[in-house]
Amino acid sequence: MAVREILVYPDPLLKTVCTPVEQFDAATDALVQDLLDTMIAAGHSVGVAAPQIGTTRRVVVVDVSKSKLGRDRNHGQLVLINPQILEREGQETMREGCMSVPDYTGNVNRASTVVVEFLDRQGNDQVIRAEGFEAVAIQHEIDHIDGLLFLDRVSSLKTDVFRRKR
Amino acid sequence: MKHYALTIIGRDRPGIVSQVTEILFRQGFNIADSSCSILGGQFAMILIIAHPAHESKEAFVNDFAPLEESGLSVFVRTLKTGGETRPHLEGEVCMISVYGSDKPGIVYRVTKELGERQINITDLNTKLIGTEARPVYVMMIEAVLPDNLDAADLTTVMSGLKQELQVDITVRNITPVEL
Numbered sequence: 001m002a003v004r005e006i007l008v009y010p011d012p013l014l015k016t017v018c019t020p021v022e023q024f025d026a027a028t029d030a031l032v033q034d035l036l037d038t039m040i041a042a043g044h045s046v047g048v049a050a051p052q053i054g055t056t057r058r059v060v061v062v063d064v065s066k067s068k069l070g071r072d073r074n075h076g077q078l079v080l081i082n083p084q085i086l087e088r089e090g091q092e093t094m095r096e097g098c099m100s101v102p103d104y105t106g107n108v109n110r111a112s113t114v115v116v117e118f119l120d121r122q123g124n125d126q127v128i129r130a131e132g133f134e135a136v137a138i139q140h141e142i143d144h145i146d147g148l149l150f151l152d153r154v155s156s157l158k159t160d161v162f163r164r165k166r
Numbered sequence: 167m168k169h170y171a172l173t174i175i176g177r178d179r180p181g182i183v184s185q186v187t188e189i190l191f192r193q194g195f196n197i198a199d200s201s202c203s204i205l206g207g208q209f210a211m212i213l214i215i216a217h218p219a220h221e222s223k224e225a226f227v228n229d230f231a232p233l234e235e236s237g238l239s240v241f242v243r244t245l246k247t248g249g250e251t252r253p254h255l256e257g258e259v260c261m262i263s264v265y266g267s268d269k270p271g272i273v274y275r276v277t278k279e280l281g282e283r284q285i286n287i288t289d290l291n292t293k294l295i296g297t298e299a300r301p302v303y304v305m306m307i308e309a310v311l312p313d314n315l316d317a318a319d320l321t322t323v324m325s326g327l328k329q330e331l332q333v334d335i336t337v338r339n340i341t342p343v344e345l
Contacts, residue, residue, distance in 0.1 A: 046344070094343050095341075097344045097345065098344070098345055099345075137343075
């Protein structure tokens with residue numbers, strides 16, 4: 001329906017804990033469509049969370065199927081409403097960037113596999129197991145609806161290998 | 167606004183950063199990009215600073231005299247217009263790990279290959295580890311590749327050097343993921 005502007009920090013909405021969706025009405029459906037349109041319009045984006053477009057609701061969209069890193073392991077276009085991570089396994093470090101924090105990247109440790117429970121666009125209960133880049137993207141987007149940016153999770157300066165005690 | 171590069175180095179101890187930044191704060195400087203690290207027993211600070219009024223470093227270098235008196239070395243470079251802005255670098259970002267028995271020329275030989283191919287080093291750290299009897303040299307390089315090269319090409323280039331220098335080298339793509 002509409003490509004919306006991506007808010008950038010220090011917009012306070014990005015640091016807001018979002019509220020769950022309770023009704024699957026036209027407004028919720030429109031929000032989902034705006035998130036998908038915005039994600040697709042921002043050609044390089046693999047996910048957008050509702051607060052990034054100014055709506056503090058627990059809705060995110062993720063699609064890593066078009067990206068080199070996620071091409072082989074993904075669930076296609078995902079609409080995650082009121083998502084909850086049930087299980088985390090393994091660890092993976094990626095240098096993350098975010099459209100809401102331009103010109104900065106940082107190493108973030110995340111679980112390499114997550115089991116996520118959520119409601120889909122129609123309001124049906126779903127559970128998936130996501131791995132690799134898709135798992136990272138889901139965790140990054142869910143952080144957004146909890147008011148967290150990747151800056152809150154940067155694990156190390158560039159070359160942490162040197163910072164350890166000998 | 168006029169920009170300056172400020173470099174400060176001295177024997178490491180707690181309190182260096184606050185001592186330096188208190189002077190900058192009181193003089194009305196802005197700190198833009200900065201990087202500070204411990205190297206050997208020295209603490210090294212590199213900062214890009216800006217001042218709304220000072221048009222040349224002569225106006226303020228004397229303010230750093232207390233730093234020199236406390237044993238720190240201070241160097242100020244005046245930046246030409248635009249010198250404070252990081253250029254946008256396209257291309258894959260790679261991390262190159264080089265490690266092996268210490269010997270002369272590791273840094274030079276590796277970086278020569280990079281420079282000749284227009285590979286732009288954006289960060290480089292080296293550290294001597296291991297024991298006195300068996301010193302091991304570790305170098306980590308972050309570099310941006312030009313459009314005509316990818317990580318696989320660079321791995322090929324580095325495999326020749328592995329033989330020549332008898333060190334281990336791995337190249338991996340660390341291009342940031344935009345989420």
